[in-house]
Amino acid sequence: MSKVKSNLNLDDYKYGFSYPEDYVFKxxxxxxxxxxxxxxxxxxxxxxxxxxxxxAYKIFLSKKMPAWGGDLSKIxxxxxxxxxxxxxxxVQKWEDLPKGxxxxxxxxxxxxxxxxxxxxxxxxxESEVVYxxxxxxxxxxxxxxxxMDEALExxxxxxxxxxxxxxxxxxxxxxALNSAVWSGGSFIYVPKNVKVDLxxxxxxxxxxxxxxxxxxxxxxxxEGSFVSYIEGCTAPVYSANSLxxxxxxxxxxxxxxxxxxxxxxxSKNVYNLVTKRAFVYENGIMEWVDGNIGxxxxxxxxxxxxxxxxxxxxxxxxxxxxxxxxxxAGGKAVHLASKTSSQIISKSIxxxxxxxxxxxxxxxxxxxxxxxxxVVCDALILDENSRSDTYPIMDVKGAYARVSHEASxxxxxxxxxxxxxxxxxSKHDAANMIVNGFIEPIVKEFPMEYAMELNRxxxxxxxxxxxxxx
Amino acid sequence: MLKxxxxxxxxxxxxxxxxxxxxxxxxxxxxxxxxxGSGKSTLASALMGNPVFEVVGGSVILDGxxxxxxxxxxxxxxxxxxxxxxxxEVSGVSMRGFLRAVYKxxxxxxxxxxxxxxxxxxxxxxxxxxxxxxxxxxxSGGEKKKSEILQLALFSPKYAILDEMDSGLDVSALxxxxxxISKIKAENPDLGILIITHYQRILKYLDVDFVHILSEGKISxxxxxxxxxxxxxxxxxxxxxxxxxxxxxxxxxx
Numbered sequence: 001m002s003k004v005k006s007n008l009n010l011d012d013y014k015y016g017f018s019y020p021e022d023y024v025f026k027x028x029x030x031x032x033x034x035x036x037x038x039x040x041x042x043x044x045x046x047x048x049x050x051x052x053x054x055x056a057y058k059i060f061l062s063k064k065m066p067a068w069g070g071d072l073s074k075i076x077x078x079x080x081x082x083x084x085x086x087x088x089x090x091v092q093k094w095e096d097l098p099k100g101x102x103x104x105x106x107x108x109x110x111x112x113x114x115x116x117x118x119x120x121x122x123x124x125x126e127s128e129v130v131y132x133x134x135x136x137x138x139x140x141x142x143x144x145x146x147x148m149d150e151a152l153e154x155x156x157x158x159x160x161x162x163x164x165x166x167x168x169x170x171x172x173x174x175x176a177l178n179s180a181v182w183s184g185g186s187f188i189y190v191p192k193n194v195k196v197d198l199x200x201x202x203x204x205x206x207x208x209x210x211x212x213x214x215x216x217x218x219x220x221x222x223e224g225s226f227v228s229y230i231e232g233c234t235a236p237v238y239s240a241n242s243l244x245x246x247x248x249x250x251x252x253x254x255x256x257x258x259x260x261x262x263x264x265x266x267s268k269n270v271y272n273l274v275t276k277r278a279f280v281y282e283n284g285i286m287e288w289v290d291g292n293i294g295x296x297x298x299x300x301x302x303x304x305x306x307x308x309x310x311x312x313x314x315x316x317x318x319x320x321x322x323x324x325x326x327x328x329a330g331g332k333a334v335h336l337a338s339k340t341s342s343q344i345i346s347k348s349i350x351x352x353x354x355x356x357x358x359x360x361x362x363x364x365x366x367x368x369x370x371x372x373x374x375v376v377c378d379a380l381i382l383d384e385n386s387r388s389d390t391y392p393i394m395d396v397k398g399a400y401a402r403v404s405h406e407a408s409x410x411x412x413x414x415x416x417x418x419x420x421x422x423x424x425x426s427k428h429d430a431a432n433m434i435v436n437g438f439i440e441p442i443v444k445e446f447p448m449e450y451a452m453e454l455n456r457x458x459x460x461x462x463x464x465x466x467x468x469x470x
Numbered sequence: 471m472l473k474x475x476x477x478x479x480x481x482x483x484x485x486x487x488x489x490x491x492x493x494x495x496x497x498x499x500x501x502x503x504x505x506x507g508s509g510k511s512t513l514a515s516a517l518m519g520n521p522v523f524e525v526v527g528g529s530v531i532l533d534g535x536x537x538x539x540x541x542x543x544x545x546x547x548x549x550x551x552x553x554x555x556x557x558x559e560v561s562g563v564s565m566r567g568f569l570r571a572v573y574k575x576x577x578x579x580x581x582x583x584x585x586x587x588x589x590x591x592x593x594x595x596x597x598x599x600x601x602x603x604x605x606x607x608x609x610s611g612g613e614k615k616k617s618e619i620l621q622l623a624l625f626s627p628k629y630a631i632l633d634e635m636d637s638g639l640d641v642s643a644l645x646x647x648x649x650x651i652s653k654i655k656a657e658n659p660d661l662g663i664l665i666i667t668h669y670q671r672i673l674k675y676l677d678v679d680f681v682h683i684l685s686e687g688k689i690s691x692x693x694x695x696x697x698x699x700x701x702x703x704x705x706x707x708x709x710x711x712x713x714x715x716x717x718x719x720x721x722x723x724x
Contacts, residue, residue, distance in 0.1 A: 422542045424625070437560055
């Protein structure tokens with residue numbers, strides 16, 4: 001522990017520490033075809049994947065930076081490390097990890113969480129999954145929970161069938177980048193009618209400076225199955241920027257249900273540009289529960305494509321934008337079949353000059369009839385310097401659609417403050433209560449441990465706010 | 471003693487209270503009556519420290535401590551309580567969690583909270599289902615008043631100001647509220663209470679020591695119970711106000 005470099009004095013961010021780099025392999029800084037080939041080679045990938053990567057790289061080069069959303073002008077693609085292999089392969093025991101890596105996860109509390117309430121864990125450090133576990137009875141039932149690289153090796157046909165089918169390389173510049181240099185991430189397959197009672201979790205950690213993390217996650221829930229997946233992420237506080245650009249693809253088969261929960265708490269030097277999309281088939285249910293607390297800029301709009309009759313989707317999005325942060329979040333629901341329904345609930349808080357944007361799309365295709373969609377988006381602005389924007393798009397072509405959108409922008413209410421303080425609660429605590437009450441409808445959807453963590457994180461953020469004001 | 475001396479309060483630069491003086495000793499029940507716009511609710515709010523009101527003169531002393539420079543939370547900690555005419559809804563904050571937080575904030579032993587809460591729910595014939603809801607959120611008018619009464623019972627202040635607890639209630643709800651106040655008073659004989667009201671009807675159910683009439687920002691008359699009857703007979707100086715109110719009473723009985 002003595003080697004730990006603590007950056008905690010820079011911020012109240014609890015996860016801002018880092019350990020020295022002592023890695024098996026580190027690619028040269030910057031991006032090029034040689035890097036893409038190098039990653040594929042070191043992973044001993046099949047030829048189709050190398051070709052997939054090279055094609056994606058070309059697409060990446062050909063696409064312009066998005067001109068909308070947040071400010072991406074400070075990203076220097078030549079000043080990033082695209083591949084870092086921290087250790088020799090995935091281990092099944094925490095003790096077998098290199099010291100610094102093990103200590104990192106201990107401090108974050110992953111082994112403890114694993115003991116208490118998880119069915120399985122994948123821990124990714126830099127570019128690779130370094131630790132993995134899955135309850136024995138789930139293995140027996142045929143549940144597959146692997147690092148994406150291992151899945152490509154062991155279940156090549158299955159991966160080939162789904163990889164890039166929900167999010168093609170050409171979807172956007174960052175999905176192309178991910179497709180070119182992806183490494184790590186989770187692969188989950190849940191067989192027909194198998195219900196995974198306790199959540200599976202993946203934890204993503206960036207440790208090195210100027211790191212780029214590009215994990216790739218693919219989840220397939222076969223007919224009638226259920227799985228809940230949680231991802232968390234943190235990184236050290238550095239003055240130089242890091243880039244996290246993931247692609248997540250989900251397939252929810254007939255009558256299946258997937259709940260995908262994210263607790264995003266990157267340090268405030270991380271660009272978090274993620275493409276997440278779920279295809280939902282007949283009577284299937286997809287739920288995105290998306291909490292964004294950290295990062296410098298997040299652009300992420302978990303999407304649901306309702307492919308067959310009766311498919312349902314929900315996106316519950318919570319964003320907290322503090323000083324020097326821009327959370328550009330929201331969600332998309334695309335109704336491609338009749339009698340499909342979607343719901344988006346978004347709650348954002350901005351303070352200390354932060355900016356929270358809701359960006360959403362509801363699309364009902366021409367032949368999709370009797371579809372329902374309901375969007376509620378509420379923003380809370382805590383001071384004059386902060387900002388909130390809403391960019392909703394509705395494109396409804398199908399007949400008999402019922403689509404509604406409600407939006408509100410609020411300040412902390414003076415009457416509420418007076419009422420609470422009149423009972424003996426300090427003004428600061430009262431504001432805290434009001435803010436936590438505001439996000440409660442979303443926070444309660446997180447597993448309890450994470451809900452408590454979210455409330456704690458937001459209290460810390462507000463604490464910082466109070467200090468600044470003094 | 472809660473000692474209010476020559477209190478002058480403005481709102482938006484306009485005079486509302488023009489020198490109110492009132493002493494409330496432990497255990498006393500005072501009634502403050504007056505027509506609409508006489509400044510009754512302003513007095514309640516200003517005593518609790520609502521920042522929208524500007525105190526321009528006078529003093530408020532609670533058991534020897536001056537309150538006027540203190541924030542509302544400090545006043546609460548010194549033993550002052552205000553039951554709101556319009557209790558505020560706070561969504562997402564659980565009733566139970568809130569009550570516990572305040573209980574702790576007031577320096578009461580947290581381990582006795584559940585027991586104390588149960589006791590008071592029972593005393594006031596309230597369902598504990600209340601506790602699973604958000605603070606006043608979506609409560610009916612009567613439920614909101616009950617929430618205030620429960621808080622009064624649970625937080626056991628030294629002095630309580632009840633701002634128009636009887637407004638918007640039908641006769642049976644009014645009776646329940648009044649009886650609850652009597653019960654709380656019986657449990658806490660030293661509690662000093664200032665009841666602010668438009669009507670005399672709540673007095674049917676309550677023992678009262680003093681009655682004051684507030685008129686145009688000043689206390690114009692003080693006396694005992696008999697003053698209430700006088701008001702009933704003659705009305706405030708504006709009889710119209712009273713007759714208007716009576717109509718509302720009839721309506722709310724339905």
